[in-house]
Amino acid sequence: MERIDAARARDHIEMVERILAEAQPRLCSGGEYFVVWGIAAAYITVLVHLADRGLVPVLALWSTPLVLAGAILFSILRGRKTRYMPGRASLLQREFFNVLWLTIGLAFICNLAVYRIFGGIAASAIWSVAQAIVLLYIGMHGNRRAQVAGALVIVSLVAANFAQAGMEAYILAAGMLAGYGGFGVSELLARE
């Protein structure tokens, strides 16, 4: 049986520690989803608010399903393309997609089937809640960028609650853009 001395054991442990330190929890791919869904959610939030106040024609609301369909189509096509992307895929990435689709699905159900309860600005706020769950879930695995981004989205939710009437939509949209979209940009930059 092969023996191992303390010097060799130390060398092996140092190598393992270095490899694990370099494998800091990251998504490997997926940053683009945050950018697309952050922009789409912010756009819809502001558009519905503006239409509600009569600042844009109600007809403009028809762009909402188009934006959503575009975001869904992008997610499906990108998901199929990255499924067999050479290189590596993290465990966090696999779990993250499960959480992402669950929260987005629940937000859709709230918007489409629970609109009497989650009406008005609550319909947008439910997206902020969903985004915060996704970001904090990733943050729980040690991703500091996701922790900061999740905190930003939560701060935007609380700020919107206490903001003067008419400002809620802009604050929520800012949280979606800076928190959700911003996290996507930071992940894409980190991947480089």
Next chain:
Amino acid sequence: MDELLLSKVRLGIVAELLNFDWVAFSELARSLDVSNGNLGAHVSKLLDAGYVEEEKSFVNRRPLTRYRLTRRGRDAFSAHVTQLQSLLKEAK
């Protein structure tokens, strides 16, 4: 001690796979800075022991081989590293 993991390259392969769903052969060779032939020999020993599993496919008409750590490999790595740490403690 797990004899299979006494090899630095094989221990490195398992450590590389630990936090990933899967890692491509080329990515492993690049990370561990070993030749393809050397890596292939070590990986096949890990495959035989059931520590890793292999998936072969084609992406854009080019072959892609990628690896994933099995439960058995994860447990073996965990036990081996614990034993290495104990050895270091005793040496002190």
